Amino acid sequence: MEFNIKTNSRTDFIDITDQVQNFVSSTSVEDGICLVFVTHTTAAVTINENADPAVRTDLKAIFDRIIPWENNYHHMEGNSAAHMKTTITGSSEMIPIENGRLVLGTWQSVFFCEYDGPRRRKVVVKVIG
Ligand code: ZN
Numbered sequence: 001m002e003f004n005i006k007t008n009s010r011t012d013f014i015d016i017t018d019q020v021q022n023f024v025s026s027t028s029v030e031d032g033i034c035l036v037f038v039t040h041t042t043a044a045v046t047i048n049e050n051a052d053p054a055v056r057t058d059l060k061a062i063f064d065r066i067i068p069w070e071n072n073y074h075h076m077e078g079n080s081a082a083h084m085k086t087t088i089t090g091s092s093e094m095i096p097i098e099n100g101r102l103v104l105g106t107w108q109s110v111f112f113c114e115y116d117g118p119r120r121r122k123v124v125v126k127v128i129g
């Protein structure tokens with residue numbers, strides 16, 4: 001299964017937990033593993049706090065500090081920083097499924113991480129029972 005999302009700025013963290021859970025619920029899998037995979041080289045996926053949006057603000061700020069957008073990079077497309085952040089964040093997450101539900105902590109959500117937006121993006125989700 002895959003779904004598209006539209007990001008709204010160069011850096012954007014979008015909570016996709018509901019889309020992922022909805023797909024898990026549409027399968028008959030009660031106990032298993034859910035893989036979330038991002039098929040892009042300048043976007044990623046991570047699991048982090050959903051309660052305080054300041055966590056995402058801080059994450060963006062620290063990423064921008066250690067990986068500035070301009071830094072005499074060799075990559076001619078001009079978006080090297082987005083590629084670096086993608087490698088640091090990662091292209092996939094694996095989440096356990098119990099009783100048909102993603103096993104996430106109270107404060108955890110699955111976030112799509114845009115690093116070179118705004119764009120239309122694709123997320124792939126696979127469930128193994
Ligand atoms: Zn590039």
